[in-house]
Amino acid sequence: MPTDLDALVATYEDLHRHPELGRQEHRTSGIVAEQLRALGYDVTTGVGGTGVVGVLERGQGSTVLLRADMDALPVLEDTGLAYASTATATNAADETVPVMHACGHDIHTTCLLGAAAELAGDEGWQGRLLLVFQPDEEGGGGAQAMVDDGLFERFGTPDVVLGQHVAPVPVGVLGVRPGPAFAASDALRITLYGSGGHGSRPEATIDPIVMGAGLVQRLQTVVSREVAATDTVVVTVGSFHAGSAPNVIPDSAVLGLSVRTADERVRAKVLATIERMIRAEVVAAGATREPEIEALTSFPPVVNDEAACERVREAFGAAARWVVVDPGPVTGSEDVGILAEAAGSPCAYWLLGGADPALFAGATSVEQIRGLVADLPSNHSPRYAPLAGPTLESGVAALVTAARSWLS
Incomplete structure (x- = not known):
């Protein structure tokens, strides 16, 4: 037909x-x-x-x-x-x-x-x-x-x-x-907990937006500094949600990450590196509550x-x-x-x-x-x-x- x-x-x-x-x-x-x-x-x-x-x-x-x-x-x-x-x-x-x-x-x-x-x-x-x-x-x-x-x-x-x-x-x-034709995919949701307050008194708060902004910048070094130039890795921050008013520092910030890798060894290293960076930002900010790191989706590479x-x-x-x-x-x-x-x-x-x-x-x-x-x-x-x-x-x-x- x-x-x-x-x-x-x-x-x-x-x-x-x-x-x-x-x-x-x-x-x-x-x-x-x-x-x-x-x-x-x-x-x-x-x-x-x-x-x-x-x-x-x-x-x-x-x-x-x-x-x-x-x-x-x-x-x-x-x-x-x-x-x-x-x-x-x-x-x-x-x-x-x-x-x-x-x-x-x-x-x-x-x-x-x-x-x-x-x-x-x-x-x-x-x-x-x-x-x-x-x-x-x-x-x-x-x-x-x-x-x-x-x-x-x-x-x-x-x-x-x-x-x-x-x-x-x-x-x-x-x-x-x-062979390996399409990358493995891992999607993560990261919740950073600070301590909110008035926008005029940031010293009385632990600002999760600043914490998240620092994390976004730090994550850019995963590819450039943590893995070999010959390894295929992409780390993308696709969403960043925090706050509801310009004069209020919120209690939390939520980031959505997409991670693509082609090799299982590299994949494990990248995910461990991301977790290390998240926890380091929390410590650097002086936050007292541990972050939540949730795996939303995870599936392997397509190997033809x-x-x-x-x-x-x-x-x-x-x-x-x-x-x-x-x-x-x-x-x-x-x-x-x-x-x-x-x-x-x-x-x-x-x-x-x-x-x-x-x-x-x-x-x-x-x-x-x-x-x-x-x-x-x-x-x-x-x-x-x-x-x-x-x-x-x-x-x-x-x-x-x-x-x-x-x-x-």
Whole structure:
């Protein structure tokens, strides 16, 4: 069945206009289930909360798991698109927040629906398709929730786990990297306790804002002074909440940290270093209450199987429609590796180009492309907007091509 690109674009724009936070993907999962059932898949909903699994069997052969994530982010969209999101939702802290598909999961979901249609209409393969539409990738818990809900006991163990992530590189480029491909992710919430009081008498207080500001600066030295220059590490302070009035020094400050590492030894050292720095700032400020250090999410790096990546790369090359590159280690993180690890199956997870190729006119090397990519809105930006039609067409073809290389 040829891909109906107009219908795919309509689905994508609808999903983009109606994003949902992790574990709240009820509308999205309903659309996914409805389309899969219409294509003849055996569909199960509510897996791991709001996850959807579609199965299509065609005799003896390999079981191929194709995965897409469905959740959005608490970001206020600023793309100016005609189908831009104006949605809001209630987050875990019972706050009303804007919601946007700022990471491209609407592209992932739509591409997998397109691949589902094309593979359902193709009688030239044998085996078993296991389509996994996963919730809550951004929260880091969606893959594990599906595993804990008996994903592989209920639907069988795949011979390979395949998937892709859209990125601000040109449409027509695919990035395939064997070995450690996406970084491990650790999200921390740090609560610093001081002693509040009047803004005119700071000497009578222990100021948690000053404590937190010092910590933010100190954390910048984790990468520059605590680990080797050859180690891949990113430490980001993504949130800092304290106080409610300019003339009141609060009792506490809360910081949100994102830590990305590629090596387990380095990961352990970085997390220990961060804890040491937190406790040192508390002592330096003279605070009498210990800080709280909470691990919000933690998941391992995506380690691509070398043989599986070579098989996918060869299939992409034979199709002669993409430029296939090794993007180097990606400091972004993904929990798709949890699915592969739990199944004991090889993983091949690649980058899908989603930017307008016209923006890269004249670039002739990976280095030049990287320079131009740095100037574009990235994933998680309020201005991130893949080039819908060409990206969907490329992404559907990539999933189908990779799946067919296992389906006899």
